[in-house]
Structure formats: structure tokens, C-alpha cells
Amino acid sequence: MKSIAILGSTGSIGRQALQVAREMEGEFSVAALAARENDGLMLKQIREFKPKVAALLDEGRARRLKENLGESSRTVVLSGEEGIKSCITESGCDIVLNGMVGIAGLVPTLTALEAGKSVALANKESLVAGGQLVMDLASRKGVKIIPVDSEHSAIFQCIGSTPPSQVKRLLLTASGGPFRGKSREELKGVTPSQALKHPNWKMGKKITIDSATLMNKGLEVIEAKWLFGMDADSIEVVIHPQSIVHSMVEMVDGSVLAQLGNPDMRLPIQYALTYPVRMPSGLPRFNPVETGKLEFFRPDLETFPSLRLAYEALREGGTMTAVLNGANEAVVELFLKGAVPFNSIPVVVEKVLEKHNNHKNPCLDDIIYWDGWSRSQVAQLVDKDGGEFWHLR
Numbered sequence: 001m002k003s004i005a006i007l008g009s010t011g012s013i014g015r016q017a018l019q020v021a022r023e024m025e026g027e028f029s030v031a032a033l034a035a036r037e038n039d040g041l042m043l044k045q046i047r048e049f050k051p052k053v054a055a056l057l058d059e060g061r062a063r064r065l066k067e068n069l070g071e072s073s074r075t076v077v078l079s080g081e082e083g084i085k086s087c088i089t090e091s092g093c094d095i096v097l098n099g100m101v102g103i104a105g106l107v108p109t110l111t112a113l114e115a116g117k118s119v120a121l122a123n124k125e126s127l128v129a130g131g132q133l134v135m136d137l138a139s140r141k142g143v144k145i146i147p148v149d150s151e152h153s154a155i156f157q158c159i160g161s162t163p164p165s166q167v168k169r170l171l172l173t174a175s176g177g178p179f180r181g182k183s184r185e186e187l188k189g190v191t192p193s194q195a196l197k198h199p200n201w202k203m204g205k206k207i208t209i210d211s212a213t214l215m216n217k218g219l220e221v222i223e224a225k226w227l228f229g230m231d232a233d234s235i236e237v238v239i240h241p242q243s244i245v246h247s248m249v250e251m252v253d254g255s256v257l258a259q260l261g262n263p264d265m266r267l268p269i270q271y272a273l274t275y276p277v278r279m280p281s282g283l284p285r286f287n288p289v290e291t292g293k294l295e296f297f298r299p300d301l302e303t304f305p306s307l308r309l310a311y312e313a314l315r316e317g318g319t320m321t322a323v324l325n326g327a328n329e330a331v332v333e334l335f336l337k338g339a340v341p342f343n344s345i346p347v348v349v350e351k352v353l354e355k356h357n358n359h360k361n362p363c364l365d366d367i368i369y370w371d372g373w374s375r376s377q378v379a380q381l382v383d384k385d386g387g388e389f390w391h392l393r
């Protein structure tokens, strides 16, 4: 039985990972659960899965969780970043599923690798901000990172044991989000609730907005670079509205391998947890006849410049991708609060990137520093130039 620590257990990925564990009874034990503040849901999860350790970032919520669990619970409840660290190092887990959102997931990814734990990685921001650090540590420790993102899981499965020298190109598919086919002009009045309606996937708020701007695909290009050791020119994005082909790999002989299936994150989550073994799942079977046509288009970089920005940051390397990520997280948060219009998201990110003097080979402290810097730049820009951005509405 594999023992899992689930970081971000109350989120979309975390809840689906627990569903996988529930449906595959006897295959997994849940050693630890961690989240930010949702003590109500965490309480139910602890009662069902009885982990050894549970942690909430928020101290007050962790206290309330402990009180509500009562004395008889065998789960040790901890709080803060140290508490989350203990979920990885003190729970006796074999594998850490990182389903936290944002840069907050970077240190836990590094902690898991340092502790020699396999990482099932959904938290793409770990690789976007700290790709070099993460991959170097994984290789130094001889630990596997198994992708959970459906596109990267697809590529991982297609590549299999093919040596890197025989892989020519990665084709990352993207649904195009809720605004595919729209012009920048048509996106002027977009509200957070419109942007949160993804056509094919039900996900957390941040990734759903990133899917609407195509920044998510940009972050995934960077993620693919680190996971598969490919340069920016060998990673292409293709719009595929049906989200059936999860991604493709072109080999040097011209053969293209694709991984297909219904859009359901439980499959890549299960594969990451059972890897290298495949196990039966109760998920609905894929029916190509019912699916009908599969379409592919070029991405529209005029309307969705975030994808271009991600490629540019990747080509620059160094701290540029951490700044891209930090600025994007900060401005998406402001958009969700209704403080900036949708079309200003890439404009703000680009302004912050333009101000940044890149630093090559950053250490963790550099990444954390420039992440904070990028957020403060967003706050200043929106404060100072709020009017300028509102004309984009």
C-alpha cells in the first residue's frame, strides 16, 4: 500500500486525489493532509481518511480544527509553513501529491525532494518559478517527479522510455478557454464570473482565469521545458477545443504519439499515484464515435498575449519566469476582486517584466525576493495607473 501526503487537499486537485484514494480502497493510505484555511472540509477529510498528520497554514483555523476533532483523534494537527513541512517529513509518506496553488507550492516541492520523496506534481508554479532548482535537486536526490497536469502526464506517457535525443517536438494542447474566437475588443467588459466558466474543466479559480488568458498554457510551456528538458522552440501550443487529445509528442522520425481520453483529472492523478504501474479505474470509458470531430487551431496571440509573454520569459530564463509568475498571480487576484479589467492582466504582467533586470541562476532566496518584488510592482502599477488600466474595460 502506498502512503500519500496530499498538499492542497481541500482544492480541486486535492479533492479529486482523495476521490481516487477512496475509489481505489486498499491501494493507498493517506498519511497527511495540508491546506491553507478550509478547516470545515479538512475536518471531514480527516474523519474519513484518518491521516497521521494534518496542517493548515492559518493558525487560528488549525486551532479550531483541533478543537472540533476532539481529544480522541489520532491525527496530529499542526499549523503554519512548519506544519506543512511536517506533513511531508514526519508523516512517513512514500509520495507527496502537491496540489497547492501558486508559488506557495515551491518550498513544499523542494522539501519533498530533499526528503527523498517522489513528487506527483500538479503545482506547476514550482517549476515556473524555480524550475532549475527543482530539477537539480530531484536529480541530485535521484527522486522522480511525476506530472499531474493532464498535458504533461500525456507527454510523460507518450515519451515513456524514449531517449531525449529521439524526441523532436512537444505539442501541448489547449482548450482555448471560455473566450476562444473572441477579439480583444469583445473581451473589454468581461467579468470574473464569465471568465470563471471554463468550457471543459472544473478547476480552482486561479488556474481557470489563467486558462481564460492563455497564461496557463504559457506556464505549461515553461513546466514542459523543465520536466522534459526541451527548449522553447521545440514546444508548440495547439488549440484543441474538445480537450480529448491531452498532448502529443513528435519523434525524430516524424511519428507523432498522442494520449487521448475524456477530460477528467482523476486519470492523470491516478496514473501519477500508481506509476509505474497502471491499475483499473472506474472512470467513464472514452468513446471516439460519440466524441465526434477533433479540431486543432493556431493560438491567437493578438487577443491572448500572455502566451507570448511566457515564451519570452522562458527564453530569457533566470528570474524572469519567477517574475512572470508572481506578477500574474498578483494581477489575477486583483481581477478576481474586480479591481482591474480582464484585458489589463497581460498588460500589467508585461509592464512588470519590462522593469525587471534579469538574474541568472537564482537560488531560492532570490526567487522568493523577486516574486515579492513582482507583486509589489503590480500593486504600485494598479494603484498609480488604475485609470490607465480601466480604459481597457
Ligand SMILES: NC(=O)c1ccc[n+]([C@@H]2O[C@H](COP(=O)([O-])OP(=O)(O)OC[C@H]3O[C@@H](n4cnc5c(N)ncnc54)[C@H](OP(=O)(O)O)[C@@H]3O)[C@@H](O)[C@H]2O)c1
Binding pocket: 007, 008, 009, 010, 011, 012, 013, 014, 034, 035, 036, 037, 038, 039, 057, 084, 098, 099, 100, 101, 102, 104, 122, 123, 124, 125, 148, 149, 150, 201, 202, 203, 204, 205, 206, 207, 265
Ligand atoms: N484543478 C485542476 O484541474 C488542475 C489541473 C492541472 C493543474 N492544476 C494545478 O494544480 C494546482 C492546484 O490547482 P487547483 O485548481 O486544485 O487549486 P484550488 O482549487 O484553488 O486549490 C488550492 C489548494 O491549495 C491550498 N492552498 C492555497 N494556498 C496555500 C498555502 N499558502 N499553503 C497551503 N495550502 C494552500 C488551498 O487551501 P484552502 O482551500 O484552504 O484555501 C487548496 O487546498 C495549481 O498549481 C494548478 O495550476 C490544477
